[in-house]
Amino acid sequence: MFHRVVLAIILFAAVAPAPIAAAGDHPTETPPDHPDVRIVAAVPDPATPDDSGEFVVVRAPEGTRLTLDDGEQQVTFVAPGGAVAVTSSPTATANLTAHPVVSPGLALANGGETVTLSVDGVVTDRLVYDRSREGERLERRDGAWTWWPRTLPRRPVTTHGPANATLFVLPDSPTIPLETLRSADERLLLAGYVVSSSRVADELVAAHERGVRVEVLVDDAPVGGFPRASARVLDRLVAAGITVHVVGDPHSFHHAKYAVSDDDTLVTTENWKPAGVGGQKSRGWGVVVASPAVATDLAATFADDENLPATHPWERYRIGREFVVTERANGTYPSRVSPRTVHADRIAVIRAPDNAEPAVVSRLDAADRRIDVIQPSVEAGGPFVLALKRAATRGVRVRLLLGSAWYVDDENRELAERLNRWADRTGNPLSVRLARPAGRYGAIHAKGVVADDTIIVGSLNWNRHSAHENREVSVALTDSAAATYYRDVFEADWNASNDGPRPVLVGAAAVAVLVGLAALRRVEFEE
Incomplete structure (x- = not known):
């Protein structure tokens, strides 16, 4: 069994390697007579x-x-x-x-x-x-140069509705993802970063055997190596006749977590693994939207990524590969929060790297009463945190709940203290806490927002790499009942997270390993 530090890095998605292209950093001379050249x-x-x-x-x-x-x-x-x-x-x-x-x-x-x-x-x-980058287009976006696959559409935020939506949280309701997969009669498209749950595999194989078209997308380079448990699951799926592809560059990570089951779409913050949708560790949020339009929308994104030049069949990818052993979560937690079905007026599909950052920031900037955010960690000076400070400055009550697992505790504690000091100094209504699971879940992995009557649920982490480099998928629902549901969930987690004793830290050797790796690349932890 690997050391805990190595396991953590295997289980979490990293921010990208050193960039392979840089452009536009050099000053340009623009004569007044030719500003449009x-x-x-x-x-x-x-x-x-x-x-x-x-x-x-x-x-x-x-x-x-x-x-x-x-x-x-x-x-x-x-x-x-x-x-x-x-x-x-x-x-x-x-x-x-x-x-x-x-x-x-x-x-x-x-x-x-x-x-x-x-x-x-x-x-x-x-x-x-x-x-x-082979087959990619270098283009200006928001004043910066970025690479983008020449054949990949850059999709805008798409809005649909009204539609029924079933809201759920993990680890409380691990049956909802399985039931969604089980309901498929014609198509079942499952997109993830890692797929290692045997129960999920059971449902995919059963769907294939009853004649459903089943296809799976996963990332080709999980941080720390490709998990052996995931390789076993994917081998099983391919042996059963299911199409499995691994997605490489141009997405630094295929980090989205969604499924299209006929005309239903499940979007969650959790990986297809026991710790995530299996309900054996992470606090996660999820939504199942009953909308043919939303299903068609995300099926198109699935097809976009499946047809990228850097996407390859699992059978080809696995040749000569070595796979790593990772720790399996096996926690058990009470089911305190039941699923709820609401009728949402509007459902917006948000994608990274296409549109996620401005889409989320615009919703934060539009709030005029209260904003609640749950994230494993956030980029301190990034646009999302700046939007929270702008909201607090205009009188919106802002609460940010961050993860407290050992690998983010120090960083998150420093940020929380800094933002809380800013709020005290300015008198603005912003408050930050570090989560205390209190036996209700194992660790924060949800990436959720409740801004007035809008909720945002999905895979988007609040850092630049997630927003600009990864494939991420989130949905924004505008509905007061949905906002009440997730605000109640947030409230319970917030109230349980009063400052307590700091969690036990790992030993010096583990810290040394983590520091050494961090020197090579900034790690975005991914349960």
């Missing part, structure tokens, strides 16, 4: 023979004489107006983009490039990347 995007490595079709997208007013320069080549052309793809392979590029094509273009290096855009000899924009 910009580099919009680039595809340096289109995953075609000899990189045929690579291009740079620029935007400029019609008639502007432009020069692109990579230090070795220069191309000059007159802008036809709007955004155009500049390329040396117009026929190949026309199959890769809907932009009008301009030729000739530059030969873009996969190992890194600096491209400048000039008007009359004056640089108006600059693009810099360290290394290309």
